Amino acid sequence: MSSLKETESLLFELITAPEGVAQALRESGRSASDLARMIVGDSRLSSVGRLDIYANMYFYRILDVLKADFPSVLSALGEADFHNLVTDYLLAFPSSHPSLRNVGAQLPAFLLTRTPAWLADLARLEWTRHDLFDGTDDELLTLATLQAIAPEQFAELPLKMVRAARLIELEFSVDDYGSAAGESVEKSAAATEPYRQSKTVLVWRQGTHVSHRALDPFEIRAAQLIVSGARFGYVCDLAVESYSLEEAPTRAFQLLSRLVNEQLLIA
Amino acid sequence: MVLKLPNIGHGIGLRTDHYSVVMDESPSVDWFEVISENFMVEGGNPRRVLRKVRMNYPVVLHGVSLSLGSTDPLNLQYLTELRTLAREIEPVWISDHLCWSSLGGKYGHDLLPLPYTEEALAHVVERVARVQDFLGRQILVENVSSYMSFHASTMSEWEFLAALAERADCGLLLDVNNIFVSAHNHDFDAQKYLDGIPCGRVGQIHLAGHSTEGELLLDTHDHPAPDGVWALYRAAVQRFGSISTLIEWDDHIPPFEVVRAESAKAAKIESEILSASAPKQATR
Missing domain, CATH: 3.90.930 (Outer Surface Protein A; domain 3)
Known part of the structure; x- marks a missing residue:
């Protein structure tokens, strides 16, 4: 029987894999049967299908947040390329902050490796605008x-x-x-x-x-x-x-x- | 020790779509619940709105990132920010979920279910107790909707929650929609779930809508609560009596009046049931 830590480690790996649970299982040398011994499946949905619900939610929840935080980058790239960008970004920079507010913090740096070169600047400007929206309040000079x-x-x-x-x-x-x-x-x-x-x-x-x-x-x-x-x-x-x-x-x-x-x- | 929280009536989850109505019109609502993480920021409009709302209404902090079930260490930075926010806002209570959402310092931003084992129970009990010590108050722990369950589980979710509440001396936030969704997805009896929850530990109830995906139900909070959820709410009121109740609506958010009407509906149901018969004396 797996320990809680082992269970969470496997599930987190499968949920955050870019190509879905079935592919992640194959790549790690495991099978659907291995997962079925851990997660209950039934005639309505297999254990792989059930875990895939979480995998899809993981990606699309973050994708939606990044679309809102980087509307101009999204507009410049288009839906399909932005989707692929986010897939690659999450592999390089998995979310490391409890709040979704910060999930895009490393996107400007990540875009330094991408073309066109101006995308990184555009993302940096958008991130700065996003970051300052709820920045510290001060008493103003009038x-x-x-x-x-x-x-x-x-x-x-x-x-x-x-x-x-x-x-x-x-x-x-x-x-x-x-x-x-x-x-x-x-x-x-x-x-x-x-x-x-x-x-x-x-x-x-x-x-x-x-x-x-x-x-x-x-x-x-x-x-x-x-x-x-x-x-x-x-x-x-x-x-x-x-x-x-x-x-x-x-x-x-x-x-x-x-x-x-x-x-x-x-x- | 038992839970000592006031009944603050029927509230609504505060969402950005409704900021202007709430700020400008101070609508008649008993209280608001806010997502803690949305206000754990330095300043700006979120904090301005929260301060204003707090001046006019009781506020409850509801978190999604405490990750009580994670085998990672508790995030002390997060807890410190939560405590700072709580000291400023003075919420009536603080709640989060029975779930895990992070591992290895990475966040999945989801409410992932746990296997209901003695190992997991001991782990969560210890963490809830530490969180309560840190915050200097009891917290409420909410049951999540789930789409997967574990062969390793040795107890039901309600048995796990009941034991957690007793051993960690915490309260429970009972999400009736989540019970409904999980009962469908895992083929258990929702009434049996309610019957297994100790009455004196429930401090709050959540109500929401869900959607259908294939043959499962998803906890999307993007619809009015359906009839089945209302029926389960009636059963919950019969068992637990009058409990602070909140309407959650997080996607495809309708005008404020629509959400308030849902809250009024909950209040009416509660009133009908309580006036028809005194709450049953439940056994723990």
């Missing part, structure tokens, strides 16, 4: 708070990015692609294929909605400063480096105002 600050004190204003924000480096123009850019899946199907273009994209949650946008060179350096926790004075210094002396103050305050409006700064 325009009212800014308005209460004396002009001479602005340089000392500490700036800190909300925790539900992330800067990601992309090699392709996937931030404009299909539903990753907020378009419907139907519209994204007709989207132009992403091209090679290095970008730094800011992804963040604003209320209940996750947004992203590519940053210009000044914003990239400012965002990097703010992520590490800088005073507004440093952003002003950066503006002086990036723009003319006349233009720099306006640029620095425009950026501050935009970041506050986009709910990107902590109070």
Whole structure:
């Protein structure tokens, strides 16, 4: 008689096998009769058929979650190729977290081995958006708070990015692609294929909605400063480096105002 | 020790499709059950919704990933996050399933049945006791629907549950639909199942719909509860009396009013049965 551990080990191996229970039994040198000695079958359904119910549920439950988490990757690949991708992905990266929410965490890395090359970037953008949806809440810096600050004190204003924000480096123009850019899946199907273009994209949650946008060179350096926790004075210094002396103050305050409006700064 | 949980009436499983109705209209519902894992996140809309709902209703945490029957070590990270959520939300109780869903650190995200053996019983009893110690409260353990059973089993599922409740001093969440589905799939008598469950251990009842796949029934929670499940619920009320009861609906989710009507139907049935006759004094 098998121990509980042996029973669970065999069943988990068979349920998570990509080609179904019967094939997995053959590949492991076992037979349907071996399984029938463990699991009760009857005239309605054999032991293999009964275990196959669980095998199908395992795969399709995860497939459905990944379809929801990566709608643009799904749209780019189509149903059949996405199905095959998930089959291969689960072999390489079986789910290692109790929550289905995290089952797609390694898909962007897995896609680095696949073509087209931009799929990995697209998946990374979609995963980041998914991940930040329920990221940590922070108390936000508001325009009212800014308005209460004396002009001479602005340089000392500490700036800190909300925790539900992330800067990601992309090699392709996937931030404009299909539903990753907020378009419907139907519209994204007709989207132009992403091209090679290095970008730094800011992804963040604003209320209940996750947004992203590519940053210009000044914003990239400012965002990097703010992520590490800088005073507004440093952003002003950066503006002086990036723009003319006349233009720099306006640029620095425009950026501050935009970041506050986009709910990107902590109070 | 016996189970000491309040009867909080007739509730509904909170689902994202109904967030706006529940948040904006505060509908008349006794309580909500939420899937623990959906709210074991840092923040954002899920936690915002849960906090708001908790301000207006009693809430119960119902988990799917505790993997009480797994031979893996208990996932302490998971338990810590669950305890943190419980401390914030103060649920009326916490429940999970009599099943295993993980092995070797990998998760199958399903509710896999156990062989009902003394070995499995001792294993689950020990884990339930450790979980209860960690959480500082009794938990409810739910019977799952199943499509396979084991030649190695030396006791029935209800005998296993009864022994588990007694030895681990936990409560039971009796899913009437799961009993109905498993009774069909494994050819046992659902009434005999109910009769084998000790009355003082049942803290909650689940009701749901299922679907047919070939000659078996699948626990899909995508239909109203069918007549057979309602009939079994009547039998459950006759045996256990008034127990907190919840409608689960997880797929093809209808408008909130449809789910609430199912909950009202359960309340009406309970009321009819209890007013017709006092609950039978069951033997343990």
